Amino acid sequence: MGAIRIGLRDVYVTYQDAERPALRKVNLLIGEGKLVIITGPNGSGKTTLLETCLGLLKPLKGTVELLGMLTTSRKIHRARKLCSYLPQNFMRSPYESYTVKQIIGMGLLSIKGFPSTLTHEDLHRIRSVAEILGIDNLLDEPIGKLSGGQQQRAFLARALVREPLVLLLDEPFSSIDPAGRERIISLLDKYARERDATVLIVSHVVDRELSRVADAVVTMSDGELVSIVGNPY
Amino acid sequence: MLELVYLSSAIGGLLLALVGYYISRLHLSTIAFSAAHAALAGAAISAILGSDPYVIPATLTLCLGLVLGMALPKANAEVMNNLSMMMFSMFNSVALIGIYLSNTVVLSTTRVGGLLWGSPLAITADRFIGITVLTGAFLIYLMLFKPKLDAVVFDKKLAESEGINVQAHSIAIITFTCIALVLMLEMVGGFLVFSLIYVPCIVSVVATSRADLQLVISGLFGAIVTPLGAYFSLLLDTPIGSTIALTISLLAIAIYLAKRIAKTITRPPLRAPSARSATL
Numbered sequence: 001m002g003a004i005r006i007g008l009r010d011v012y013v014t015y016q017d018a019e020r021p022a023l024r025k026v027n028l029l030i031g032e033g034k035l036v037i038i039t040g041p042n043g044s045g046k047t048t049l050l051e052t053c054l055g056l057l058k059p060l061k062g063t064v065e066l067l068g069m070l071t072t073s074r075k076i077h078r079a080r081k082l083c084s085y086l087p088q089n090f091m092r093s094p095y096e097s098y099t100v101k102q103i104i105g106m107g108l109l110s111i112k113g114f115p116s117t118l119t120h121e122d123l124h125r126i127r128s129v130a131e132i133l134g135i136d137n138l139l140d141e142p143i144g145k146l147s148g149g150q151q152q153r154a155f156l157a158r159a160l161v162r163e164p165l166v167l168l169l170d171e172p173f174s175s176i177d178p179a180g181r182e183r184i185i186s187l188l189d190k191y192a193r194e195r196d197a198t199v200l201i202v203s204h205v206v207d208r209e210l211s212r213v214a215d216a217v218v219t220m221s222d223g224e225l226v227s228i229v230g231n232p233y
Numbered sequence: 234m235l236e237l238v239y240l241s242s243a244i245g246g247l248l249l250a251l252v253g254y255y256i257s258r259l260h261l262s263t264i265a266f267s268a269a270h271a272a273l274a275g276a277a278i279s280a281i282l283g284s285d286p287y288v289i290p291a292t293l294t295l296c297l298g299l300v301l302g303m304a305l306p307k308a309n310a311e312v313m314n315n316l317s318m319m320m321f322s323m324f325n326s327v328a329l330i331g332i333y334l335s336n337t338v339v340l341s342t343t344r345v346g347g348l349l350w351g352s353p354l355a356i357t358a359d360r361f362i363g364i365t366v367l368t369g370a371f372l373i374y375l376m377l378f379k380p381k382l383d384a385v386v387f388d389k390k391l392a393e394s395e396g397i398n399v400q401a402h403s404i405a406i407i408t409f410t411c412i413a414l415v416l417m418l419e420m421v422g423g424f425l426v427f428s429l430i431y432v433p434c435i436v437s438v439v440a441t442s443r444a445d446l447q448l449v450i451s452g453l454f455g456a457i458v459t460p461l462g463a464y465f466s467l468l469l470d471t472p473i474g475s476t477i478a479l480t481i482s483l484l485a486i487a488i489y490l491a492k493r494i495a496k497t498i499t500r501p502p503l504r505a506p507s508a509r510s511a512t513l
Contacts, residue, residue: 079396
């Protein structure tokens with residue numbers, strides 16, 4: 001059993017003015033090198049759980065630890081620098097002016113100190129990740145001009161280029177074609193195994209390919225964890 | 234004297250255009266708008282009291298900017314916008330009541346004229362130094378944090394998830410804006426100073442779709458067109474603030490129209506399908 005990377009203990013999360021908590025009595029420990037799938041119907045609290053793990057949402061009750069640090073700590077940004085997040089709503093307007101290279105670069109620059117500029121080595125890293133995800137020919141294109149699938153790959157590249165210890169992905173295959181989906185699942189599996197990274201994937205569809213690589217599948221319903229199949233830690 | 238007016242308007246125009254680019258891209262416009270009018274109300278109060286021209290406006294605008302900036306992450310965006318606009322009306326009312334309560338002698342002074350429509354006489358050596366120092370401080374801030382600011386501009390939530398302190402950067406931008414507004418207020422006038430914040434950003438977005446060039450274009454536009462407006466004002470003997478605001482707005486419209494015309498001319502004509510492809 002490895003170190004715990006994410007720990008939720010008796011967690012309740014409520015949105016402002018909501019009648020019911022979005023998360024109720026959630027207990028979940030996720031260890032290093034584990035690939036865990038969070039599944040469940042729409043509105044079951046999957047995205048809320050992911051954002052709670054990162055400390056973007058604070059628990060009303062209970063504690064949430066990310067890389068050994070409470071997410072309510074003022075220094076949580078230090079732990080976040082070792083994490084990457086792929087949001088569910090990634091689509092940009094056609095007028096968005098940042099290029100794919102700039103967007104992937106932002107992921108790298110946010111973890112760098114001063115001087116905060118991209119080196120030759122960083123550019124090489126950006127190119128390699130883009131190549132793996134099949135978007136190396138789009139690096140100089142403004143992201144707003146790309147299709148949904150291409151944009152999603154660019155966001156995934158931004159998440160991976162940081163080489164995070166914890167990777168949190170919210171519906172990462174929603175706009176990607178079946179062949180691409182299979183390749184990305186293998187890539188994430190390899191990333192988790194080779195680097196002992198924790199990968200948390202929210203997906204409302206858990207097919208054979210995804211089940212094959214998962215260490216655990218957590219099912220949610222109505223803000224609660226209803227089942228954990230496998231060993232997440 | 235004239236050199237001081239042109240230099241101050243160039244440096245002040247550059248500063249307001251640069252902070253304005255981030256204010257606009259970070260969707261902080263309504264906060265900056267109400268902060269600008271808090272500075273106006275503060276200046277009106279200090280004119281009546283005959284106190285230092287900076288202390289009350291700076292205190293009022295900074296307090297408002299910081300309170301709204303700190304409330305920003307927790308508040309609903311719509312509530313925040315409405316609250317900022319309510320503050321705008323409230324501070325406008327305070328400014329107008331303050332000016333109304335002043336006697337006619339006070340009303341005819343440069344000071345009150347500066348508050349309403351701007352005055353080149355408001356540019357003094359200490360104000361010029363203040364604008365220059367603040368511009369230098371903002372450029373250093375940009376050199377250190379521009380990549381992180383870009384990440385925040387692109388996606389606040391994603392930037393926060395990657396360990397960037399989004400609130401600290403938002404508050405820093407609001408603070409720079411508030412101080413810049415206080416320093417430029419009496420030159421351009423309380424009702425029009427805000428145009429120096431948002432018009433250059435609009436021009437930059439119209440001029441190019443490249444994010445790395447937009448900030449440069451915004452800054453250049455502010456630095457060149459603000460003294461140009463000041464020049465027209467002195468040439469035509471019109472109020473300086475109104476002339477600057479009119480100049481930058483007319484130039485912005487001209488750039489937009491030129492871009493549309495250029496696009497129409499360079500667009501390749503649509504071809505009708507050939508008879509062969511139609512039958513296929």
